[in-house]
Amino acid sequence: MPVKLHAGLKIGEFTLVELLHEGGMSRLWGVSHAQIDVPLLMKLPRIDYGEAVSQVVSFEVERMLMPVIGGVHVPRFFGSGEFEDQPWLVMQQLEGDTLEALLKLVPLAPARVAQLGALAAQALDDLHRQHVIHLDVKPGNLLLHVDPTNRQERIVLLDFGLSHHVDLPDLLAEQFDVPMGTSAYIAPEQVLGVRNDPRSDLFALGVTLYQLATGNLPFGTPTSNHGMKRRLYQEPIAPRSLNPAVPRWLQEIILRCLEVDANLRYPTAAQLAFDLLHPEQVALTGRADRRQQGGRLAGWRRWFVSLGSRVERSEGKSVDASRAPLILVAIDLKQSNPALDEALREMTRRVMQTATDARLACVTVMRVARIGVEPNLDAEGRSRHVKRLIALRHWARSLNLAEQRITFHVLEGAEAADALIDYARSNAIDHLVMGARGVTGMRRLLGSVSSRVVAEANCTVTVVRARADTPRDPDADGPTPGA
Amino acid sequence: MRIGLLADLHANREAVEACVKALEAAGCGRWVILGDLVGYGAEPGWVVDWVRERVADGAIAVLGNHDQAVVAGNADSMGPVIGAVTAWTHSVLDQQQLAFLDGLPLQVVDEDRLYVHANAAAPADWAYVSNRLAATKSLLATPAWLSFCGHVHEPALYYLQAGSASHFAPGSGVAIPLSSQRRWLAIPGSCGQPRDGNPAAACAWFDTATRQLGFLRVPYNHELSAQKIRAAGLPQVFAQRLSEGF
Numbered sequence: 001m002p003v004k005l006h007a008g009l010k011i012g013e014f015t016l017v018e019l020l021h022e023g024g025m026s027r028l029w030g031v032s033h034a035q036i037d038v039p040l041l042m043k044l045p046r047i048d049y050g051e052a053v054s055q056v057v058s059f060e061v062e063r064m065l066m067p068v069i070g071g072v073h074v075p076r077f078f079g080s081g082e083f084e085d086q087p088w089l090v091m092q093q094l095e096g097d098t099l100e101a102l103l104k105l106v107p108l109a110p111a112r113v114a115q116l117g118a119l120a121a122q123a124l125d126d127l128h129r130q131h132v133i134h135l136d137v138k139p140g141n142l143l144l145h146v147d148p149t150n151r152q153e154r155i156v157l158l159d160f161g162l163s164h165h166v167d168l169p170d171l172l173a174e175q176f177d178v179p180m181g182t183s184a185y186i187a188p189e190q191v192l193g194v195r196n197d198p199r200s201d202l203f204a205l206g207v208t209l210y211q212l213a214t215g216n217l218p219f220g221t222p223t224s225n226h227g228m229k230r231r232l233y234q235e236p237i238a239p240r241s242l243n244p245a246v247p248r249w250l251q252e253i254i255l256r257c258l259e260v261d262a263n264l265r266y267p268t269a270a271q272l273a274f275d276l277l278h279p280e281q282v283a284l285t286g287r288a289d290r291r292q293q294g295g296r297l298a299g300w301r302r303w304f305v306s307l308g309s310r311v312e313r314s315e316g317k318s319v320d321a322s323r324a325p326l327i328l329v330a331i332d333l334k335q336s337n338p339a340l341d342e343a344l345r346e347m348t349r350r351v352m353q354t355a356t357d358a359r360l361a362c363v364t365v366m367r368v369a370r371i372g373v374e375p376n377l378d379a380e381g382r383s384r385h386v387k388r389l390i391a392l393r394h395w396a397r398s399l400n401l402a403e404q405r406i407t408f409h410v411l412e413g414a415e416a417a418d419a420l421i422d423y424a425r426s427n428a429i430d431h432l433v434m435g436a437r438g439v440t441g442m443r444r445l446l447g448s449v450s451s452r453v454v455a456e457a458n459c460t461v462t463v464v465r466a467r468a469d470t471p472r473d474p475d476a477d478g479p480t481p482g483a
Numbered sequence: 484m485r486i487g488l489l490a491d492l493h494a495n496r497e498a499v500e501a502c503v504k505a506l507e508a509a510g511c512g513r514w515v516i517l518g519d520l521v522g523y524g525a526e527p528g529w530v531v532d533w534v535r536e537r538v539a540d541g542a543i544a545v546l547g548n549h550d551q552a553v554v555a556g557n558a559d560s561m562g563p564v565i566g567a568v569t570a571w572t573h574s575v576l577d578q579q580q581l582a583f584l585d586g587l588p589l590q591v592v593d594e595d596r597l598y599v600h601a602n603a604a605a606p607a608d609w610a611y612v613s614n615r616l617a618a619t620k621s622l623l624a625t626p627a628w629l630s631f632c633g634h635v636h637e638p639a640l641y642y643l644q645a646g647s648a649s650h651f652a653p654g655s656g657v658a659i660p661l662s663s664q665r666r667w668l669a670i671p672g673s674c675g676q677p678r679d680g681n682p683a684a685a686c687a688w689f690d691t692a693t694r695q696l697g698f699l700r701v702p703y704n705h706e707l708s709a710q711k712i713r714a715a716g717l718p719q720v721f722a723q724r725l726s727e728g729f
Contacts, residue, residue, distance in 0.1 A: 053645075060662045067660060082663065131657075168659055169642060169651035 003086045011083045039093040058161030065160045073123035099139035106215040113213045114276045121273035123155040128198045131166040137204035138185040164195045184221045199262040206257020214242040238290040248288035249279045255287040267324030267357040270428040283404035324357035325430035339466035344435045347464045360406045362392045365416040417452035431460045487511030488671045488687045490633030494524030495675030498684035501703035517633035518547025518600030523721045525711035527572045531580045546587035547600040548609040554585045597627035601634040615647040630668045637679045638672030653698035682728035
């Protein structure tokens with residue numbers, strides 16, 4: 001018999017305070033603990049007779065995964081156990097609503113859709129880097145939380161009951177014949193039983209963004225296995241046909257997420273977040289201008305592609321996010337050293353060649369006197385900005401990179417190092433490549449940009465030096481060996 | 484409490500020393516030896532003495548098929564090549580060392596854990612746990628929540644579910660939280676004679692408080708172990724396979 005739960009009952013070291021939510025799958029209680037002063041939530045799955053086995057195993061999966069994943073994009077885990085027959089799990093209770101609350105306001109403004117999408121993609125990137133694939137991304141599992149310390153919004157991912165950890169046994173892998181996921185959002189390969197592709201989460205996020213931007217679900221809410229498989233061959237109606245306010249770049253991004261072949265989607269959540277943060281840099285393809293539904297021919301194309309993915313299923317290999325890194329090359333347009341320029345280009349070329357899905361952001365910093373002055377607003381500022389963009393394109397021309405692999409950005413800041421470090425952090429850059437300059441009187445006075453970036457950036461940094469440019473005074477420039 | 488587990492040590496002193504050092508660094512304070520202390524390698528005396536000292540301090544050790552053959556001095560039980568090593572090992576161990584091996588139990592139950600060398604369904608028949616069906620049999624033969632065995636030299640983790648047990652190949656070194664809601668069977672892999680293509684010695688730890696299991700691969704000086712095998716005049720093949728891990 002299931003345990004009778006009531007306020008005041010002690011479970012483990014926690015005391016039940018009040019029942020917050022009674023769902024079909026589980027109950028959520030607010031609980032307290034003598035030594036913990038953050039709000040706590042206890043999740044207790046229903047174990048009554050007749051409950052689905054998958055539900056019980058799901059909770060087992062969640063208890064297994066929550067202690068090993070961390071960071072600001074998942075609720076903090078505080079403990080789990082069994083009280084008589086009743087398993088339980090305690091996590092931090094975070095303020096905020098899930099995106100489900102926004103569904104009554106759809107369609108949302110495209111800029112807001114992109115903003116929420118970028119936050120969700122950043123959360124997924126954090127999860128994927130911990131070798132975990134969520135596999136049940138949907139509005140109800142994306143909590144919009146405002147960080148009380150800096151008032152910044154972020155998405156916190158909820159419910160890891162269907163998740164897969166690449167390095168741990170998968171308790172759900174072969175136990176059930178039916179696809180596990182939420183029918184409206186589930187990725188096509190997941191319908192076929194694939195559980196180790198992080199890009200399945202990008203598909204589900206694409207469905208979520210489609211819904212926020214148009215108010216419709218691209219594949220409806222099928223109730224049968226057969227109905228779920230329809231997304232393997234049926235193209236969704238183009239978002240702009242449902243809501244003309246959706247810009248072409250947003251349609252491009254959403255439809256790329258919804259590609260039936262995972263290889264045609266964004267290779268990583270970080271790359272998706274990057275495009276959502278830089279709409280003006282999105283490389284548009286035929287997806288941007290698609291109208292209505294692709295015809296029967298497109299349906300057949302989708303179907304053939306899905307046949308291919310069924311072959312891939314047996315290989316069972318998962319995608320490693322590190323093979324699709326975001327590379328940043330910082331270019332100092334002020335300096336004129338052809339040897340260093342060429343060395344920097346050569347290093348960039350090599351880095352881009354090692355990973356075919358790598359993307360390059362060419363960045364330069366335009367110095368502004370101080371924060372608050374916006375030179376961009378006047379005509380002179382605009383022309384300085386455009387001039388730099390043209391120079392960046394010129395610099396990168398001989399790299400011969402396809403349009404969708406390269407973007408150009410002019411940052412503004414009083415300090416070049418600060419601007420680069422901030423940019424790398426907020427765009428989840430994996431590898432920053434920059435040049436070290438020669439020794440100048442000014443450098444002696446102001447210190448080196450590259451040494452600060454090496455010390456403070458949260459990614460890999462390569463400092464390139466032209467061979468002839470070896471500094472005479474090793475203390476004057478760049479990081480010292482071993483720094 | 485964290486328990487260090489060694490299986491199939493096979494008289495390989497360098498591998499045992501390296502694993503012990505790695506497991507101590509991981510916080511292990513108790514030891515479980517899953518059988519086959521001897522056979523193949525050139526330092527059976529050292530390995531038996533090391534295990535004997537640990538057992539005197541409260542460690543658990545179980546009997547393996549090589550240990551049994553050496554005690555019996557049975558040179559025919561596993562073919563002529565292994566038979567030569569068995570006879571040699573019997574000749575270099577003293578009476579106390581042989582008596583210690585002879586006294587090892589087939590299996591030991593400690594709290595909710597079972598330690599056994601071979602398949603728990605027929606431990607004295609030395610049946611292997613080499614696939615999901617065999618693992619299912621072994622898991623169903625014991626009420627223990629967690630079983631550990633050796634005999635098979637590849638590290639593996641099996642867990643019971645509806646139908647056949649599932650198989651997981653550990654490889655990343657990530658600690659695995661073992662759910663108390665199902666039963667598990669772990670094979671640390673061979674310490675003294677890895678056969679999965681990776682010459683690094685295999686071992687594992689289990690934390691009784693957090694219920695986490697960790698699989699380790701520890702590089703060691705296998706060239707030295709191979710040299711000792713050649714110097715002792717034992718079959719070349721046992722020296723060669725240490726550097727290739729086959």
